[in-house]
Structure formats: C-alpha cells, structure tokens
Amino acid sequence: MAMFMIAVNDIKNALKKVIDPEIGIDVVSMGLIKEVKISGGNVKIKMTTTSPFCPLADYLVNEVRTGAKAVKGVKEVEVQLIMPENFNPTCER
Numbered sequence: 001m002a003m004f005m006i007a008v009n010d011i012k013n014a015l016k017k018v019i020d021p022e023i024g025i026d027v028v029s030m031g032l033i034k035e036v037k038i039s040g041g042n043v044k045i046k047m048t049t050t051s052p053f054c055p056l057a058d059y060l061v062n063e064v065r066t067g068a069k070a071v072k073g074v075k076e077v078e079v080q081l082i083m084p085e086n087f088n089p090t091c092e093r
Contacts, residue, residue: 006074007038015067020060052084
C-alpha cells in the first residue's frame with residue numbers, strides 16, 4: 001500500500017470548495033479554518049463560525065469533514081468547532 005504525503009495546503013485547497021450558503025464565500029477565505037494538523041492519514045481541524053449562534057454550524061462541520069476526507073491519503077478527520085474569537089457571552093442587565 002502506497003503512503004501519501006498530505007500537506008496542510010492540500011487540505012485547505014479542498015476546503016475552499018466548502019461554501020457558507022448564507023454568505024456565499026468559502027470557509028478558508030472567510031478565515032473560519034483556524035488550525036489543520038496532520039499525523040499520517042489523520043487530520044485534525046479546528047474551525048469556527050461567523051457567530052456562536054450560526055444555524056449552519058453542523059452543516060459546515062460536516063462539509064469540512066467531507067471535504068478533508070476527499071483528499072488523497074486521508075483516513076480519518078476530526079473537526080473541532082471552537083467559539084468565534086470576538087464572542088463575549090456577557091449579558092447586560
């Protein structure tokens with residue numbers, strides 16, 4: 001069985017096909033992909049959404065997982081959804 005070298009750019013290029021249907025821009029260009037780590041054929045991706053209340057979060061996570069799995073040599077993909085950087089859950093009373 002041949003081994004394939006997977007590069008972070010291979011994953012990011014595949015994820016450029018994942019378009020946020022509300023905004024019409026891919027998740028890479030929007031800066032939603034925060035980290036990609038590769039170990040053998042296993043890929044771990046940290047991503048965020050434009051809002052902590054994004055109604056499409058599950059959809060985007062699944063599309064990112066599917067997109068990354070399409071890269072030659074990828075066996076497993078783990079996608080971790082993290083809170084948007086500027087989110088502040090403090091409520092004023």
